[in-house]
Amino acid sequence: MSESSVIGAAATSPREAFRHGVRDLLPAAPGVFAWGLVTGVAMVKSGLGVPESIVMSLVAYAGSAQLAALPLMATFAPIWLIVVTAVIVNLRFVVYSVMTRQHFAGLSMNRRLWLGYLVGDIMFARFSALLERQPDYPHRIAYYFGGASCNWMWWQVSSIIGILAATRIPVSWGLELAGTLTLIALLVPLCRQWPVLAGASVAAATSVLAHGLPLRLGLALGIALGVATAFVVERGREEA
Amino acid sequence: MIDSYVLWAILGITLATFITRSGPHLLGARLRIPPAFDAALRFAPACALAAIIAPDLVFTGDTLNLTLENPRWVAGVAAAVIFATSRSMIATIVGGMAFFWLLKAWFVG
Numbered sequence: 001m002s003e004s005s006v007i008g009a010a011a012t013s014p015r016e017a018f019r020h021g022v023r024d025l026l027p028a029a030p031g032v033f034a035w036g037l038v039t040g041v042a043m044v045k046s047g048l049g050v051p052e053s054i055v056m057s058l059v060a061y062a063g064s065a066q067l068a069a070l071p072l073m074a075t076f077a078p079i080w081l082i083v084v085t086a087v088i089v090n091l092r093f094v095v096y097s098v099m100t101r102q103h104f105a106g107l108s109m110n111r112r113l114w115l116g117y118l119v120g121d122i123m124f125a126r127f128s129a130l131l132e133r134q135p136d137y138p139h140r141i142a143y144y145f146g147g148a149s150c151n152w153m154w155w156q157v158s159s160i161i162g163i164l165a166a167t168r169i170p171v172s173w174g175l176e177l178a179g180t181l182t183l184i185a186l187l188v189p190l191c192r193q194w195p196v197l198a199g200a201s202v203a204a205a206t207s208v209l210a211h212g213l214p215l216r217l218g219l220a221l222g223i224a225l226g227v228a229t230a231f232v233v234e235r236g237r238e239e240a
Numbered sequence: 241m242i243d244s245y246v247l248w249a250i251l252g253i254t255l256a257t258f259i260t261r262s263g264p265h266l267l268g269a270r271l272r273i274p275p276a277f278d279a280a281l282r283f284a285p286a287c288a289l290a291a292i293i294a295p296d297l298v299f300t301g302d303t304l305n306l307t308l309e310n311p312r313w314v315a316g317v318a319a320a321v322i323f324a325t326s327r328s329m330i331a332t333i334v335g336g337m338a339f340f341w342l343l344k345a346w347f348v349g
Contacts, residue, residue, distance in 0.1 A: 027329035052246050060253040069253050076245060079252045086256030093257075095284045097264035098273065104265060116262035121292065128285045174340060177312055180296040181319045181336040183289050185329045188320050190286040203287035204294035208304070211295050219291050226287030231280040 017139035021123075021146025024130070025154075028122045031182025032151060033158040038176040039063045040162020041169050046070040050163055057159040061117070061152065065089045068216065088215040092223055096124045103131070103140055115141070118148035120155075125186040194237065199230025311343030 011017035025032075043053040048070060060066055065086035072082050096119050104112045127144050130137055137143065162169065169175070191197045203226025210218030264271055297316040298304055306313060319336030323329070 030330065030333050048246070052250070056250045056253065060250060060257055062253060062257045065253055065256060069249065073246065073249050079248050082249050083252040083256050086253045087259055090256060090260040092284075092288045093260040094264060095281060095288065097261055098271070099281050099284060101264050101268065101271065105269060109266070109268070112265040112268065113258075113262040116265040117257065119261050121288065125285045125289060128282075132282075174312070174344070177296075177315060177340055178333050178337055180293055180312075180316065181333045182329065183293050184316055184319045184336070185323045185332040187286060187289040187293065188323045189327075190289070196283060196286045199283045200286045200290035204290040207291035208294050208298055211299060211302075218295070222291030222294075223284065223287045226290065227280050227283045230283035230287065231276075 011137075011139050011143065014139045014142035017137075017142035018146035021126075021143040021148070022150045024126050024143075025123060025147040025150050028151075028182045028186075029154055031179045032122065032154050034175040034177075035063065035179030035182075036155045036158030037162040037169065038179070039067065040159040040164075041166045041171075042067055042162075043070065044163050044166035047074055053163045054160055057163065058156060060086075061155070062086065062090055063155075063159075064216065085215055088217065088220070091220040092121075093119060095223065099128065100124070100144075103144075107141065115145065115148070118145070118152055120148065120151050121183065122186065123147040123151050125183075125190075129186075129190065195230040195234035198233045199226040199228075202226045202229040308343065308347045311340050311347065314343055315340035 011020050040053065040057065043056065043066065044050065046067075048056070056066055068085055068089045069082050072085060097116050100116070100119065101112075104115055107115070123144065126147055127140075130143065131140065187200065191200055203222040205222075206225045207218050207222030210221050212218070213221070293316070297313040298306060298310070300310050308314065315336045318339040319332045322335040323332040326332070
């Protein structure tokens with residue numbers, strides 16, 4: 001967590017809020033980089049050409065969905081199946097967008113769609129943590145845009161390096177773990193409340209137990225059961 | 241240069257990105273959600289993170305592996321402890337990876 005967030009200095013201008021967003025993303029940069037790199041390597045190793053991989057990375061901007069689509073593409077599966085697979089793998093982004101929509105409500109359609117496209121796990125966690133601490137944070141869109149656009153660029157740089165250097169980066173390094181460790185650092189501070197801890201535990205257990213389900217449906221199921229658990233625990237505590 | 245099947249597949253994945261990330265914004269205020277549901281979504285970030293992290297740590301391929309032959313879960317626990325005590329993301333990533341590589345060298349060879 002960056003110091004600026006902890007102190008909670010309210011940004012007085014959109015420019016400052018933008019910089020604040022960038023600053024809040026920076027500590028996660030090594031994790032994003034390792035993840036992008038590994039995704040780029042995996043795309044090329046699965047047989048996709050270098051120019052194709054670069055185009056896919058630049059427009060699709062969906063790490064796990066890209067990786068899920070590759071085995072389907074290798075067997076020339078129908079396009080609709082690829083679309084359905086990618087939608088299901090990315091179901092969590094629907095939840096993120098439903099949550100951010102109230103903050104984007106006053107903006108033009110065009111801006112809402114672009115800001116939605118830029119959402120990612122890390123910046124979403126940062127954005128919701130910020131608004132949990134400071135519900136009236138001014139210039140929140142600039143904050144979000146700063147972090148999310150920075151995440152996009154950093155991801156693309158690392159992914160393209162991974163694509164170009166694919167043959168030189170051994171899988172055995174286990175670099176993708178750095179991405180997971182980044183998410184752990186985001187999760188730990190959220191678990192200080194009982195309902196969140198209960199929900200996260202159920203989400204984790206469900207996701208592990210349902211790992212065998214196709215299309216990473218175990219992930220979506222884990223989120224659904226985790227959110228329901230946290231909600232019930234919170235209600236129970238309020239009534240107690 | 242890029243054959244048309246691959247191009248269509250890329251457009252398809254991009255469409256999926258658009259549906260999931262921008263779809264709710266396309267509906268905007270017309271998307272009505274019960275307040276209780278909206279309140280419950282407050283827990284979504286933590287649950288999503290937990291559900292992404294857990295399988296990454298405990299599976300080797302498709303098998304559940306909680307022995308020291310799989311150093312990832314140990315590195316994950318170490319990373320959580322490092323973050324809880326240091327509040328530093330960089331220390332968490334570097335420390336966790338160091339743990340991972342050391343354990344791997346030690347137990348897996």
